[in-house]
Amino acid sequence: MMMSKRTIVITGGAGILGQAVARRAMDRGDQVVLVDRAPITDQIELAGDVRVGGVDLTDPQSAADAFAGIAEMCGGIDALLNIAGGFVWETLDDGSVDSWERMFAINLRTAVVASKAALPWLMKSDAGRIVNVGAAGALKSDMGMGAYAASKAGVARLTESLSRELLGKVTVNAVLPSVIDTPTNRADMPDADPSDWVAPDDLAAAMLFLASEEARAITGALLPVTGRV
Numbered sequence: 001m002m003m004s005k006r007t008i009v010i011t012g013g014a015g016i017l018g019q020a021v022a023r024r025a026m027d028r029g030d031q032v033v034l035v036d037r038a039p040i041t042d043q044i045e046l047a048g049d050v051r052v053g054g055v056d057l058t059d060p061q062s063a064a065d066a067f068a069g070i071a072e073m074c075g076g077i078d079a080l081l082n083i084a085g086g087f088v089w090e091t092l093d094d095g096s097v098d099s100w101e102r103m104f105a106i107n108l109r110t111a112v113v114a115s116k117a118a119l120p121w122l123m124k125s126d127a128g129r130i131v132n133v134g135a136a137g138a139l140k141s142d143m144g145m146g147a148y149a150a151s152k153a154g155v156a157r158l159t160e161s162l163s164r165e166l167l168g169k170v171t172v173n174a175v176l177p178s179v180i181d182t183p184t185n186r187a188d189m190p191d192a193d194p195s196d197w198v199a200p201d202d203l204a205a206a207m208l209f210l211a212s213e214e215a216r217a218i219t220g221a222l223l224p225v226t227g228r229v
């Protein structure tokens with residue numbers, strides 16, 4: 001591997017957005033590490049230089065072991081893109097209280113745990129970057145989106161707080177997408193016009209800009225990426 005490359009770690013790297021980011025990052029010459037809960041280590045069809053599967057990002061020890069191994073293998077970590085997460089549409093009346101805990105675990109806790117695990121190496125980088133995925137719906141929620149929006153509001157507050165904590169050491173920003181154009185969303189909303197939504201590649205471009213040297217003066221930003229929604 002070329003140690004002169006910037007090393008970018010993508011959580012949820014096997015997903016649609018994770019792969020869009022990975023392809024763009026590789027095209028620009030970065031060394032890309034995919035981290036996922038799924039067993040992706042041998043899935044060579046995935047875009048990415050290194051694939052680290054079986055990582056539970058809700059477990060601090062699992063994350064710490066994974067990131068230490070990545071840093072040793074790649075000579076450090078320069079950027080962390082926290083994409084791992086999930087979505088549920090569920091009203092409070094008909095839904096489960098457990099859904100709230102699940103949304104906080106997979107959307108907020110994963111970002112907290114991964115960021116903490118990566119910090120020792122990000123702070124050693126000449127241009128350490130964290131880019132989180134929030135949600136436009138966290139600014140003003142709608143029916144059935146309470147648990148999801150609340151967890152993503154937590155991501156926004158994490159982004160703001162951590163940007164101040166790491167001021168002058170690591171920049172911390174977040175993108176706030178509306179609806180992302182994925183096969184799942186198309187299936188769930190068959191009457192909608194996907195051309196109004198955010199293409200994964202467009203969201204990937206925004207995230208990689210925030211992870212770039214050109215964005216060195218930007219920290220604590222919550223960047224709306226909402227297409228025509």
